[in-house]
Amino acid sequence: MTVPLSWYLIFATALFSLGFFAVLSRRNAVAVLMGVELMLNAVNVNLVAFWRYLTPSDLSGQIFVVFVFTVAAAEAAVGLALMISIYRTRKTINVDEINDLNL
Amino acid sequence: MDLLRSSVLTLIVFLPAVGSVIVALMPKEKEDLIKKFSIWWSVIPLLLTTWLAIDYATNFLRGNQMAYQAKFAWIPSIGVNYHVGADGLSVPLLFLTALLTTLGLYYSARVIRKRVKEFFLLFLLLATGMFGVFVSLDLILFYVFWEIGLVPMYFLIGIWGNPKDRPQYAAIKFFLYTLAGSIFMLLAMIGVYLSTGTFDILDAAAKGVWLNAPTFAMLSFWAFFIAFAIKVPSFPFHTWLPDAHTAAPTAGSVILAGVLLKLGAYGILRVLLSLFPGQFAQFGWIVALLGVIGIVYGAFVSLAQTDLKRLIAYSSVSHMGYIMLGIGAVGVALGMKNVAGAQESAAMAFNGASLQMFMHGIITGALFFLVGVIYERAHTRDLKVFGGLSAVVPVYYATMMFAGFASLGLPGLAGFWAEFFTFRGAFGIVPVLAVIGVIGIVITAAYILYRIIQSLFLGEFDPKRWDHWTTVFGEHADGPTDMALFEKVTLWPLVILMVLLGLWPTPLLAFFNEASVNILSSLHF
């Protein structure tokens, strides 16, 4: 029995939605970052699934995933560093209070 | 020689402008250098125009009409050329312009004391504009030079004008009035281009303008005419003139009366007459009528003046009326092709008008210098405070007598020939108008003798009547001092010309006669 592509896609959608929900709803910036990670991983699932099912001979899907991992890691690092820096100046990482763009 | 002949007009036109650039580069503290340079620089065009006159008289006076032509493309996309040339009509006027410019600069060097650099710069620039109009054979070029002349004059009046005479008002009136006229002219020029496809005066005249569209032809005629009539100025467009003349500094008035007014008359003869002969024949009587009104009206108004300079300004209105009468008569004669003697009369009226342009230039130029002479000493021009100067300043008296009597048309002096030829032409063509114009001669005698000569010179000199005398150099004096050397040097060339041309107008007349014969015959007359 083979698992059809749609399952992976549904799973990835769910994962993406969870992550997106976390991004939208969480007040804690760290949680928002984690949501972003979830969304990225959902994308990775999609990439791997499409590679496996549609173009198994082409490695580009897997390579994309590797890139995404790398970028996600870097993003997490930079994001957390920003959080720390913001926390140091503001004593909070509540995203509702970080609205300096609206000036 | 050929190279000189083809470039001489360009040199004459642009040398003054080059001079004004050089003046601009000089440090403004070196007033003496600026003055000397400007005067000597302006002598170059004077020599060139003298050479031009002699050369034209010896080589071109028989039959060859437009000489010294130079032509190259300027704005090819609309067919505008730099096209210059001179004939018997423009050569004497070029000489007149150069002469008055040099004399004006020379005189101003002694009496202009503020903002010297700007004055001489603008004066030289002015010369370029005037020379340019007299040599242009392309309408756009003509227009450009026409406008160039305006700007320096505006500043000359506005800055160096006598503060008592509202110079700014006079300057802006002069500028706007003339500019308003030139707008019409520009429109009409574009009309000429639309009709003939060329801006070249000679080509357009050969092709004929608006031959099939009489309405357009009429509108263009009047548009040109208004521009020229304002400049002349013809009654009823003359009121800028007394204000501008009165306010302008002496040399400015001289140039204004001596040359700038002639631009209008020259434009009528050069542009209007050759481009619109049909309309001229039709409306010539209006031109002549305006001329006659100008003669009589100007003379009467002069008679009522008590300000010497304003009087002479109004006398210009009257004298320019003779030009308009002559030109109008030429126009009327164009419509009388089959009438015996009309052609002769037209040639004489043409000669009269062009002679008057030249003669009025030297006579009224001299008169304005003479006003300057007395004004620099008395600091007033009110005729009521003078009297008896004949005994005190005999040289000034003698000079004024020559100029005054030349102005009233005394035979034997320059003004007479202009009047005689004008009336000889006009009586043959528009006798009724000429009869009315003759009244002007009597009134002219009245205002020259009664107002100028009698008020200034006759009676007993009473030092109590006016006690603000200085010398011409601004030092205190107990009474009027006679003309200084530089004033004699300025005025006597003009007086000599008045006498010489009064006795023997033949050489000058030869130029104008050639032009009149050529222009009239080119109109198939």
Add this chain to the structure above:
Amino acid sequence: MNYPSVFNLTWLIPLPTALAFFAIILFANPKKRLSSNIAVGAVILAWIMSWAVAIVFFLNPELTEHPFDLNAPWLPMGTITFHMGVAVDAVTAGMLFMVGFVLTMIFIYSTGYMSFPGHLDPAKYPDAAKEGLDPRYSRFFAYISLFATGMLGLVVANNLLMLFIFWEIMGLCSYLLIGFWFDKSYPDPKQITPKQAGLKAFLTTRVGDVLFMMGLIFLFIHAGDLNFQAIFGNQEFLHELSTSTVNLPFFGAVTWAGLISMLIFWGAIGKSAQFPLHVWLPDAMEGPTPVSALIHAATMVSAGVYLIVRMSPLFSAAAHGGSGVMMFVAFIGAFTALFAATIAVAQKDIKKVLAYSTISQLGYMFAALGIGAWVAAIIHLLIHAFFKSLLFMASGSVIHGVEHGHHHVHEHGEHGHEGYFDPQDMFNMGGLLKRMPVTGWTFIIGGASLSAFPLITAGFWSKDEILAHAWADGHMAVYWTLAAGAFLTAFYTFRQIFLTFFGSPRTEAAEHAPESVRAMTWPLVALAFFALFGGFVAVPEDFPVIGGLASDFMAKLMEMQGEFYGLHVAPAGFNWTPALISMTLALSGIVVAWLVYGRKPLAAGKPDPLRKPLGPIYTILENKYYFDEFYHLVAVRPTLWLAQFFFLFDRNVIDRIVNWVGALGRWLAAALRRWIDEFIIDAAVNGAGLVTTWTGAVVRLIQTGQAQNYLLILLLSVVVLLLLIPLK
């Protein structure tokens, strides 16, 4: 035709004095004696040349058939060229003879006359007073030199245009010389001053000159030339001119010849001071006396007569064509002759009397021309010049003497004269014959000549000829007018002589008047010779006894010349009746003058004995029929008023309109700025800004600055887009 080579000098005749004029004003001016020497030298040169030409012509009467004509191209006029030049015919020769001589005499006389004038303050002009010469002595000689050029040029001119030029130059000199003492003023503000008199003279003659110029121009238009020989040698042209007509308003159809003649005649009326333009000449006496003698007696005023003499072929052609212009000339002449004579009767200024007598005598000449007595007019013109300049110069000598006497009295303080003393008033004179014998006797000779004292004076022969013509040709009205004038002439001339020279001196000044210097008396004697014997060149051949003894070569010469020009010039022939009448009238005029003034000399301070019998007429005559006042009212005042009116019109209407247009432009600009600019264009621009601001304010609300909100919107947008896709 071979002309005597001296004729080639003709064009040089006006030149020496012209050069003298320029030499004096340019160089010799500061040196007074040098200036007068230059002028006198020049005029003597001109005199010699004039006489050379004139006498050679007199010796060759056949030249009347071939007048000398010398031309030079001068004015290119269209396709033709106008020639200037000189001509000599009998008239020119006669004029040259007279003008050259009179000019020289007057120049010499002036060197004596122009001493330091009485009206100037010697303290103001110390140099001139020390020299005893007029402060503007040089200037005077410059002016009269120029005048001499004008007169000589006019005489030799061979065409009308050149004649006109010299004509006007003389007008200029007349103006300058009348106003020569421009700083003179009188205690009576109504008395005309020299400067006003000069202006009046110039402007009055200018009116005539302008009409003359119109005539000249019309003639030029029709003839295509103005050369006398060319016009008058062309009978066809004259005929055509006298038959073609022109329609004028008021006058109806007139012939061109008539119109042109009339216009030219008006020039002569102005220059020769004929009625109604006579008013300037008496006032012209304000000039120095040599000027009056030269310009206003001998030469310039007679130029008007000369002009009509010249143009006579045209006039007679006009008359043949039915134009009344000759009649008009005769009428004006005769009327003026009598009219001016009546005024002269009541004048007290010695020069004014002579001025009116000049007007009157010129009237005789015009009357003669009008009735066709061409030769008589020329002869009278020439002879009148001699005796009238003599009279003027003698009167100048008298004035000089009286003025000197006045100064003499004043300086010696015997009797301090209070107030203003008029040295020209005849009532201040009397008994001068003893004090000034040469002046007195020459004046009497001139006066006798003017009065046409029978047989022995020149004036008799010339004037008698005019009267004889009028009688013979049946112009009775003219004859009687002129005869009445002759009576008055004799009367006022001898009234003058008796008042001035006889009786006893009425003032201290007259008592001490010295005889004038020789420079002044010698010319008087020379002229007196011509005033007495000049007439013997024109004594009618058939005059009893004397006709056989004397000559009439001049009259013959002129007759030949007239015939050459196609004029009717037959001599009147001697007739006892008119001759006796005119002799009787002249003598009775003298007798009446003797009865009134000579028999019982007027005592000092007494009024004119004529005043009482004439009553109001005397006042009218004294005031010259109020012509000055009349002209002031109808010509001078309206002109000045009109000038003022036009000036106000110019300032308040025409210039106002220009300024209104300017103001309209400014108002329009202001209106555009205020209404169009502010409410439409500016409003649109500002409106755009406002809308942006407002939109921004609204849109800003969704700009929370919270990334989560943005993402939410992103989500919603994606959802909406996803929903839209199937709808496509």
